[in-house]
Amino acid sequence: xxxxxxxFRDPNxxxxxxxxxxxxxxxxxxxxxxxxxxxxxxELIGILSGHTLQGGARVYDLGCSLGAVSxxxxxxxxxxxxxxxAVDSSPAMTNRLVELLQARxxxxxxxxxxxxxxxxxxxxxxxxxxxFTLQFVxxxxxxELIVRIARGLASGGTLxxxxxxxxxxxxxxxxxxxxxxxxxxxxxxxxxxARKRKALEDVLVPDTxxxxxxxxxxxxxRSIEWFRGLGFVSWLATKxx
Numbered sequence: 001x002x003x004x005x006x007x008f009r010d011p012n013x014x015x016x017x018x019x020x021x022x023x024x025x026x027x028x029x030x031x032x033x034x035x036x037x038x039x040x041x042x043e044l045i046g047i048l049s050g051h052t053l054q055g056g057a058r059v060y061d062l063g064c065s066l067g068a069v070s071x072x073x074x075x076x077x078x079x080x081x082x083x084x085x086a087v088d089s090s091p092a093m094t095n096r097l098v099e100l101l102q103a104r105x106x107x108x109x110x111x112x113x114x115x116x117x118x119x120x121x122x123x124x125x126x127x128x129x130x131x132f133t134l135q136f137v138x139x140x141x142x143x144e145l146i147v148r149i150a151r152g153l154a155s156g157g158t159l160x161x162x163x164x165x166x167x168x169x170x171x172x173x174x175x176x177x178x179x180x181x182x183x184x185x186x187x188x189x190x191x192x193x194a195r196k197r198k199a200l201e202d203v204l205v206p207d208t209x210x211x212x213x214x215x216x217x218x219x220x221x222r223s224i225e226w227f228r229g230l231g232f233v234s235w236l237a238t239k240x241x
Contacts, residue, residue: 008195017199019090033186036229050076057126063133122152150219162234
């Protein structure tokens with residue numbers, strides 16, 4: 001059972017945001033109450049997997065946290081022999097994920113690695129998922145990561161890139177304001193929102209929609225926007241032929 005996120009009610013929780021053991025306890029609730037359409041996006045990734053992955057396909061879930069993407073892929077792969085590699089740099093996240101997988105009869109089908117996504121070799125990947133992960137990578141190394149993923153994609157392989165985007169227009173500024181209202185409606189107080197915003201400064205650094213699309217194009221990937229929930233956007237990207 002996941003706990004309800006009340007981390008930023010604690011006045012002693014100061015400093016930059018970290019994916020620590022306390023966050024691991026509440027992460028599913030935090031994501032559900034913070035990202036509009038998060039559950040739908042997970043379902044869509046699962047449906048994409050079920051539709052496109054064949055036996056022997058290799059999947060990388062980069063920045064997996066508690067494995068929500070990996071589990072969505074596994075559930076839709078059914079009895080097909082799909083190799084799922086779940087990677088996260090937080091020991092608190094990977095340790096908790098291993099515990100969760102041990103409670104499932106099919107949990108052994110997901111290989112969990114505690115590593116920086118920048119250090120993982122991507123090889124012959126049918127699907128790579130960066131679900132709200134790139135925004136935590138140093139901006140100067142984001143191009144490098146997308147290029148490495150593009151090179152590691154198999155023929156016909158797909159990158160799913162999901163990100164909170166930085167508003168660069170009046171319309172997207174409106175979406176950002178609506179996002180705060182979305183979180184208020186799910187029980188977050190003004191104080192919690194302010195403390196979390198402060199904790200994420202210089203930790204979560206979003207790019208604009210245009211910057212993401214241009215980066216994928218530079219890496220030889222052709223992208224389409226397939227999901228948006230206010231200022232949270234997901235793209236499907238494939239190698240240009």
